[in-house]
Amino acid sequence: MLDHAIFWHVYPLGATGAPVRDWSEADEGHRLPRLIGWLDYLVELGCNGLLLAPVFASSTHGYDTLDHYRIDPRLGDDEDFDQLMAACRQRGIRVLLDGVFNHVGARHPMVDGGGPVMRGDDGRPVSWEGHGDLVELDHSDPRTEDLVVDVMNHWLDRGISGWRLDVAYSVPTWFWAKVVGRVREKHPEAVFLGEIIHGDYVGLIRDGHLDTVTQYELWKAIWSSIRDVNFWELAHALKRHDEFMAAGPMQTFVGNHDVDRIGSTVGDAGSALATVLLFTLPGIPSVYYGDEQAFRGVKGTGFSADDAVRPALPDDPAELSPLGQEMFRLHRDLISLRRRHSWLGGGHVEVVATENEAIHYIVTAEGHRLDVHLTLEPAVGAELVFDDGETFSLRR
Template sequence: MWYEEAVFYQVFPLGFCDGLRDNDGVMNRCISEFADWIPHLQKLGTDAVYFSPIFESDYHGYDTRDYRVIDKRIGTNKNFAELVSKLHEAGIKVVIDGVFNHVGRGFFAFKDVCEKKWDSAYKDWFNISFDGNSPYNDGFWYEGWEGYYNLVKLNLNNQDVVNYLIESVRGWVNEFDIDGIRLDVAYCLNRDFMKRLRYETDQMKQEFFLVGEMLHGDYNTIVGDECLHSATNYECYKGLYSSFNSMNMFEIAHSIERQFGKEPWCLYTGKHLLTFVDNHDVSRIASTLTNKAHLPLIYALMFGMPGIPCIYYGSEWGCEAVKGSGNDNILRPAFDKPEYNELTDTISSLGQMYHNSRALSYGDYTKKVLTNRQYVFKREADGEKVLVAINADENEYTAYFDTECADALNLITGKKEELSGKIVLPSYSFRFYRCM
């Protein structure tokens, strides 16, 4: 599958197009302008763009009004289809958000229920009681996602709802030629619905990719041969930044070994989870890390560990933003153009390196050296051995261990180096070595 070797890049279209406001139908900037970023994506080694919500919604994209029309604040169906075509011409796949758990109050079926009450043909599309009332004084009670009544929960046990959503997805494939879907709040979704979606999309397009949002719990509950291909690895997201902030590499090492260590006790052998250091729902990593010298190191660790690395737009040059109370717009800004600095160059080097190593995509994991401030592990696949070494300390560190080779190729510099049982790590540094 293509996603197993991919570097992802996430964009929040409503933010990118400066459209995060109550939907007034006015476009400040067209999503087609994102095509200007293609050279930047190529520099980063991007294989796939994940677009957060793009369909007509009440406000932030996760409150869908119409699953079949691109939000007017970012453009038209034609605009998005043309953008996907340009990305495909550049060899870049496209994954979009599928918000199937809930809709906005502006969704046509819910508006019909508000108008006709128990006489509505769509009353069973939602979880409704006509014996109560809602905070909007609708004259009936309905289930809102996690108590948010602007997010009306769909009844995925209703086959009419499921069929409507499947046909919407079919339209996305036919009209836009998308390559995958990220399922919002997949941990809430009916498992039968996800299995049906997997079956249908397998028929629609070869190697169609499904990844589910999972905040906690066992990812195996949604990832498998009959369900989704992948899940968001929030366990390692927390372990990544926390390990650097607390100077305790044992935390992320524990998570990685629990997930991908030696069988039989590890959880996700052979699976490819989506790995990230930040996204549209959490503070920017440049604001989360207490020591800015750790920024390149956390990206190096993300690219070195098992998983599918995903970069959130703007974070590659160190954009800062702290998640606020009830308003995430600050995390989803409009940028005029990409910026370049030392961090951008580092991530670009990591992205290009990633494609030249099957071990980093498919390799098993073996811990070699672990201290509070240093972490060295091996990835190995198809006879290729890659050593990943991180030094989060302000002082130089020499890691002594069985390197399994005397000579190695530095995958970042392309130069041959002698190891002979040790790796010398300058302060705040990382190394990727392929054994020769």
């Protein structure tokens, strides 16, 4: 599945306009099917995968799970989920769900019910990274392994293609290896994407038996090198990226639900250049919903810190502002280019020349070659030249 995958990454609670905090039964509703109206848009963009942030019952933002087997009542129910899955199957869209298996919400029944959660010497539940509303799971307890395997198989049986593993870096790699091995006995084609920010990217794939992990090093280098006019940082990251890719595929992105919008960080011209990088570099790319429309958003502080980067979508794509159409067309054109040159996904990247404001790198694979020239000054630009004669130019 991952060889030709390009994901549209959506945060369902935000995208469907569900309340995140201080909600009651009156706020429950059948919001999940609203995403069905966006599936043709996803296909028009050129994506073939839907990466969904949490959809399970939770107290607030979705990462404080209360029930791994129940659709969040703010989003709907099993019937709503089945409708979405059927619509995805009709369009050939594969779905990955976000599995939060490092911790649960403090109000999860297992916390007070003697379940497999970490407890201190005083017997009290251990909070994850100081978040009082999140309780760490005890991964040394066999019940945790059994729970995760059962949850994964339950939703794979319901038609999903795999899992994004939230904060996979905080879970022992041996735990992932055991879980993945057991799940693949029943679902050998299941896909596992691990979230890792800092740490041993290759080790998590190799020792955890995962398919891919999030390439945060490359994400940081892309926006930082553009913002600071310092392509030396990108050159270093590309060397690292090539080393990572030799050991296992990397999941690449320039935006997600946890970071400032690329448009707010580097502007429209910088975002265009970041998009060129995303779709010319090896890896498994994802587009965070709204980045293809030049959405803006900067993380704040406090309980509402993430709201600005997790906005509601209009009911229909036709209601989007025309101001985002140029960015949409750029994404669509670059994704189309990548489809025509699918070898890019597993290619080898090498930096040929670097200056603060310019970089030249090549991507090669299977007898193919792409030359990429990027500039930041005196103008933002990109020149792509394929060995088959196809070219692409960008000027901002």
